[in-house]
Amino acid sequence: MAFIEVQSLRKVYASEGVETVALEDISLSIERGEFVAIMGPSGSGKSTLLHILGFLDRYTGGTYLFDGKEMSDYTEDEMAHIRNRKMGFVFQSFNLLSRTSVLENVKLPLLYSAIPESQWGKRALHAIEAVGLTHRIHHHPSQLSGGEKQRAAIARALVNDPQVIFADEPTGNLDSKSGQMVMNTIQDLNAKLGHTIVLITHETYTAESAARIIRLHDGLVASDERVRSQRKAKDHFQK
Numbered sequence: 001m002a003f004i005e006v007q008s009l010r011k012v013y014a015s016e017g018v019e020t021v022a023l024e025d026i027s028l029s030i031e032r033g034e035f036v037a038i039m040g041p042s043g044s045g046k047s048t049l050l051h052i053l054g055f056l057d058r059y060t061g062g063t064y065l066f067d068g069k070e071m072s073d074y075t076e077d078e079m080a081h082i083r084n085r086k087m088g089f090v091f092q093s094f095n096l097l098s099r100t101s102v103l104e105n106v107k108l109p110l111l112y113s114a115i116p117e118s119q120w121g122k123r124a125l126h127a128i129e130a131v132g133l134t135h136r137i138h139h140h141p142s143q144l145s146g147g148e149k150q151r152a153a154i155a156r157a158l159v160n161d162p163q164v165i166f167a168d169e170p171t172g173n174l175d176s177k178s179g180q181m182v183m184n185t186i187q188d189l190n191a192k193l194g195h196t197i198v199l200i201t202h203e204t205y206t207a208e209s210a211a212r213i214i215r216l217h218d219g220l221v222a223s224d225e226r227v228r229s230q231r232k233a234k235d236h237f238q239k
Contacts, residue, residue, distance in 0.1 A: 001068050002029035003196060004053060004164070010061035011048055011219075022048040024219040026062070032163070035190040035197040037210035042202065045219040047168060050200045054087055054166045055079045067163075084112050088157030088165040088195075090186075092172040094149045096141040096156075102128065103137050106156045113160055127155040130193070131185050147178025151185055158189070164196040165189060171206055183209050 011023040023045045030036050040046045051057040052064060055071070064071040066082070074082070083089075096105050106124040115123065128137055131151040141149055150170055157165055167186060171179035187209055189195045199210055207213050208227055215222045 002065075003032045003034075003067060004030040004198075005065045006053075006062065008062040009049075009052070009059050009064060011045070011052065011057075012060045022219055023052075023059070026216075026219070026221055028214060028221060028224060030196065030198065032196055033190070033194050034212060035187070035199070035210045036212045036214060037199045037201060037207035038214045038216060039201050039204070039207045040216035040222075043218075044216040046200050046202075046216050048219075049216070050166055050168055050198065053198060054089060055083050080112075084109060085160055086163045088160070088162035090150070090153050090157050090165065090167040090170050092169040094141070094153045094173075096149060096152060098141050101138050101140060102133060102144070102152045102155075105141070105152055106159050108156060109160050115160075123159050124155075127158040128152075130158060130189070131155045145178060146174045147181045150174065150178070150182045154182070154185055154189070158195075162195070164198060166198050166200075168200045169202070170199070171201075171203070179206070 006029075007027050009023055009026040010021070013020045013022055026049065038046045038049060048057070052059050055066075058071070067086070097108070103121075103124055106127055107120050110120045110123065125137070128134055131154050133148060133151050133155060136144060136148055136152070141152070144152065170186065171182055174182060183206060186197060186199070190197045197210070199207070201207050210227060212224070212226050214224045
């Protein structure tokens, strides 16, 4: 059974009596350990799909099985527990607390976990080391470059050792050099640590860092194909 599986997924937003179809008849599956990029132009439904896959929003029709269980069978508390323990999130805007050090930012998800406080520091240090940011551990976000901020956000997503990491346009606010470093970090999480990665992007050169690319158009799957060979992100960001 696939780790993530959706069948005939549909999402409709209703506002003042007007319905807008964001997703229409989406069917796909993602295996454990896969690195999948979901791409498409603005309005194609890719962020809506990520929000549903990440238990941040509910769908209107169809089915979504996460780890073998239908999303609608989870209670709100169970969904919150899964978001905290089994999922990690990386967003374009970093979402770091400005007056808090990198170490304390990375520790934040542990506040809502069952992990003893005595282990928080060790876990956070391990996550920070994994993204190559040990030399910035006591710095505040204002003292970091854009790429360093995103790597801190990735470390925060890692701290609970999630089974899947959802990354929504993680290089969108970065220059080419910083984007290269962030994508190399994400590739390493998949290749070296075995994390399942679901990457949302509108950029082809970013998507090609994945092993598989799913293209959306107007809320539909336009194509789903394997990338013949994953190149390191540096190949894509070089000018």
